Amino acid sequence: MNTTTHFVLTGTPIGDVTLVANGRAVTGVYMQEHRHQPDAALFGTRQESARGVLRRAAEQLNEYFHDGRREFDLMLEPAGTEFQHGVWARLRAIPYGQTRSYGQVARELGAPRSSRAVGMANGRNPLSIVVPCHRVIGANGAMTGFGGGVERKIWLLQHEMEGALSLEYVARR
Numbered sequence: 001m002n003t004t005t006h007f008v009l010t011g012t013p014i015g016d017v018t019l020v021a022n023g024r025a026v027t028g029v030y031m032q033e034h035r036h037q038p039d040a041a042l043f044g045t046r047q048e049s050a051r052g053v054l055r056r057a058a059e060q061l062n063e064y065f066h067d068g069r070r071e072f073d074l075m076l077e078p079a080g081t082e083f084q085h086g087v088w089a090r091l092r093a094i095p096y097g098q099t100r101s102y103g104q105v106a107r108e109l110g111a112p113r114s115s116r117a118v119g120m121a122n123g124r125n126p127l128s129i130v131v132p133c134h135r136v137i138g139a140n141g142a143m144t145g146f147g148g149g150v151e152r153k154i155w156l157l158q159h160e161m162e163g164a165l166s167l168e169y170v171a172r173r
Helices: 052-066 082-092 102-108 115-123 150-172
Strands: 006-010 017-021 026-031
Touching: 006 052, 017 052, 026 052, 082 102, 082 115, 102 115
Parallel strands: none
Antiparallel strands: 006 017, 017 026
């Protein structure tokens, strides 16, 4: 089993993003100043140019920002608890350009009283953007915390809403 990790930095409209992979799957997508970013020593060896899994991740991230990609089809292996994995799977089901509250996600998981736990799992998501934790907002519509900063969360939501509106317009023509 390959446990060697590598990382690459890729530029995006919201700043550099660190992509981390173990050779077969992406294990981390971290923005600059990411709140719960692990020690950089755990990222492994830096690749000057992305190869393999990291190349696919960088390409798909670029397509998300510039070419209308709405979903990611990467192999993912984030470290986390069983509950966190359940939350992250649920986040991936939130459609592009839409949002859910922490309470809605908790109810969709069949655990309506666990909105705080959903918030904690959301905050510990190691795969920002790819697992779209930015699509989760407060019950009153408030832009609550985001590992990459609330400003980036707002930017990502606006980016997706504009993309969703553009696609809806094209579909109606």
